[in-house]
Amino acid sequence: xxxxxxxxxxxxxxxLAERFASNGYRIYLVGGVVRDGLLExxxxxxxxxxxTTDAQPEAVKSILEEWADTLWTQGERFGTIGARRGDRRVExxxxxxxxxxxxxxxxxxxxxxxxxxxxxxxxxxxxxxxxELPDGELIDPFGGAVDLADRRLRTPLDxxxxxxxxxxxMLRAARFLAQFALSAELALLAAMGAMAxxxxxxxDERIRDELxxxxxxxxxxxxxxxxxxTGLAERVLGPVGDGVAAVDRLxxxxxxxxxxxxxxxxxxxxxxxxxxALAERRATTAISRxxxxxxxxxxxxxxxxxxxxxxxxxxxxxxxxxxxxxVAVATAxxxxxxxxxxxxxxxxxxxxxxxxxxxxxxxxxGLLELVPGPAVGAAVEELRRHRLDSGPHTSEEARxxxxxxxxxxxxx
Numbered sequence: 001x002x003x004x005x006x007x008x009x010x011x012x013x014x015x016l017a018e019r020f021a022s023n024g025y026r027i028y029l030v031g032g033v034v035r036d037g038l039l040e041x042x043x044x045x046x047x048x049x050x051x052t053t054d055a056q057p058e059a060v061k062s063i064l065e066e067w068a069d070t071l072w073t074q075g076e077r078f079g080t081i082g083a084r085r086g087d088r089r090v091e092x093x094x095x096x097x098x099x100x101x102x103x104x105x106x107x108x109x110x111x112x113x114x115x116x117x118x119x120x121x122x123x124x125x126x127x128x129x130x131x132e133l134p135d136g137e138l139i140d141p142f143g144g145a146v147d148l149a150d151r152r153l154r155t156p157l158d159x160x161x162x163x164x165x166x167x168x169x170m171l172r173a174a175r176f177l178a179q180f181a182l183s184a185e186l187a188l189l190a191a192m193g194a195m196a197x198x199x200x201x202x203x204d205e206r207i208r209d210e211l212x213x214x215x216x217x218x219x220x221x222x223x224x225x226x227x228x229x230t231g232l233a234e235r236v237l238g239p240v241g242d243g244v245a246a247v248d249r250l251x252x253x254x255x256x257x258x259x260x261x262x263x264x265x266x267x268x269x270x271x272x273x274x275x276x277a278l279a280e281r282r283a284t285t286a287i288s289r290x291x292x293x294x295x296x297x298x299x300x301x302x303x304x305x306x307x308x309x310x311x312x313x314x315x316x317x318x319x320x321x322x323x324x325x326x327v328a329v330a331t332a333x334x335x336x337x338x339x340x341x342x343x344x345x346x347x348x349x350x351x352x353x354x355x356x357x358x359x360x361x362x363x364x365x366g367l368l369e370l371v372p373g374p375a376v377g378a379a380v381e382e383l384r385r386h387r388l389d390s391g392p393h394t395s396e397e398a399r400x401x402x403x404x405x406x407x408x409x410x411x412x
Contacts, residue, residue: 178223238277
């Protein structure tokens with residue numbers, strides 16, 4: 001198998017590799033660069049050099065100190081030393097194995113001498129390949145290249161052992177399945193279904209970040225199918241309702257992650273329930289609130305669709321700043337007629353709809369000779385009601401309406 005795709009990477013890393021060799025160590029390129037190269041995917045100019053070596057962390061630091069512009073050692077106890085030279089970020093990890101003990105949220109790391117031992121503890125065969133630098137061949141003890149060609153997702157060891165080492169790998173399985181259009185082997189599926197409870201030892205923040213990566217894919221549908229089929233979706237998202245319907249809805253919205261999350265959770269309870277479930281799983285406050293707001297507007301559009309222009313204006317104003325997301329989710333949830341086209345036409349005809357009122361509080365107080373208090377709030381609300389009912393108005397028209405409104409209130 002040709003490794004021509006790695007020529008630029010090898011040349012860039014040659015000096016570093018030769019430094020390791022002159023000190024009696026071997027160093028290997030691992031990670032997504034190897035996998036993506038075999039898939040003939042374009043190499044991002046900002047890729048990280050992900051390397052592994054038989055050198056211990058102290059030796060790695062000593063070599064890098066003479067080569068790198070910047071060095072960081074926060075991951076040293078896990079065998080990882082980071083560096084930057086020019087614009088290139090490099091991470092070098094001593095060959096290792098790691099696993100979680102029952103009930104533990106932190107892995108135990110044991111350093112290894114052989115590259116094959118290191119590769120055996122990686123998540124999937126398609127990621128368990130290495131290339132010795134600067135001029136070595138592909139090291140593929142578990143058949144990752146064949147699995148890539150056959151579009152097959154397997155683990156290097158028995159899936160129960162691989163997932164026990166790090167249960168988050170079950171979520172990564174969903175991401176890789178969707179990202180590379182793979183099919184999971186039956187043993188992997190069975191292990192995921194049987195070990196769903198094991199995900200409870202993984203920190204919520206790690207789960208959230210992996211979910212975000214899945215949501216960001218161009219087409220995450222197959223990944224979520226896997227999560228629903230194996231029972232992991234509820235562990236990740238909370239109560240999710242009908243998985244088949246959720247994945248179907250997912251295929252009918254765009255790529256916005258908030259919209260996708262909303263359609264997945266559309267029948268998982270009230271919007272408040274969804275917000276609480278997301279917060280419990282360490283979703284950011286902004287995302288939790290946005291998803292709940294989108295679902296509130298979408299359910300309203302399906303259950304009580306706007307029947308006239310004033311109602312449409314109110315729906316749009318209440319949906320801000322998530323109007324587009326709310327339209328997309330509502331359209332995926334049920335029959336909303338021409339809601340999308342109507343909203344677009346309205347926003348084009350009335351671009352000021354969601355902007356500030358033509359009279360601010362100070363102007364209203366001066367016009368109506370008011371002091372700060374409830375009366376000012378009532379006048380502001382009346383001007384808002386009038387705008388939504390009657391459409392755009394100038395400041396002169398707004399003043400005339402408020403004066404007439406005041407006179408009417410005074411005479412009643």
